[in-house]
Amino acid sequence: MHIFVPNLNQEKLSITGDDYFHITRSLRKIVGDKLILVSLSDDFFAEAEIVEMSKKTLVAKVLKKVTKQPKNKPAITLIQAIIKRAGMELVLQKATELGVDWIIPLKTKYIVPKAEEVNLKRWETIMREAAVQSRRFYLPELGNPLDLKNLSMLKKQYPQIFCLAETQGSLNLKEHLTHLNKDISSLAVIIGPEGGFAPEELEGLKKEGIPLVSFGQTILRAETAAISMLSVLRWFFL
DSSP states (O other), rough: EEEEEEEEOOOOOEHHHHHHIIIIISSOTTTTTTEEEEEEESSSSEEEEEEEEEEEEEEEEEEEEEOOOOOOSSEEEEEEEEOOOHHHHHHHHHHHHOOOOEEEEEEOSSSSSSGGGGHHHHHHHHHOOOHHTTOOOOOOOEEOEETTOOOHHHHHHHHEEEEEOOOGGGGGGGHHHHSSTTSSSSEEEEEEEOOOOOOHHHHHHHHHTTEESSSSOOOOOOHHEEEEEEEEEEEEEH
16 A cells, blocks of 8 residues: 655654554554555655554655656546535545546535535545555645636636536537547546536636536436546546
8 A cells, every 4th residue: 555655755754643543453564564655745655664563653664765657647637516525525535546636626506505514624634545545656636615706717727628517518528528639738627516507607617618518418416427527537548
């Protein structure tokens, strides 16, 4: 498994907290077992060995440093409308496993009122755990919640941006992807809430020149739409 650490500047590193308990209780690692330590500040990871262990801390010794592989391109940003807690947490987990680079929570007109209770700290923990489990070498970034009214900013920041808009999409997804250059460096996709987008929100997206695409006539749950979209994008840009 991969354990994220601030840096790998020292020969020995102490691991505590949730990582310690996961290593010792879930994985049942003991002194002499191997770990992969991934630096959050450098472009390399290390093969390491557990050399000491106490009740709340373990010490890992760096054996070998290895340069990370480059990040996948394009860098993908998921702009996800805030949905109910269980669905939102599922999206965060699966988006991380599917290699997304940024996740930006989005406020729209029809989001469920209780879903507005944003817990960024918990969300970051979920994403970190998913990155560990999926053996990623880079942690995805979690942005601050954004209001859909700021469409012009989105378009400037993400020239290659489109929105999954159920049956209102003027293009099907396959048609839209065939027009994309596979060498683009980044793209963003907007996924709506359980209740879909309000008519005025769809009009605003169109006015900003943000393409509306769909999977066809089938209406997908918000979390299903996000996971399906990212799976398709990961396949398309392989």
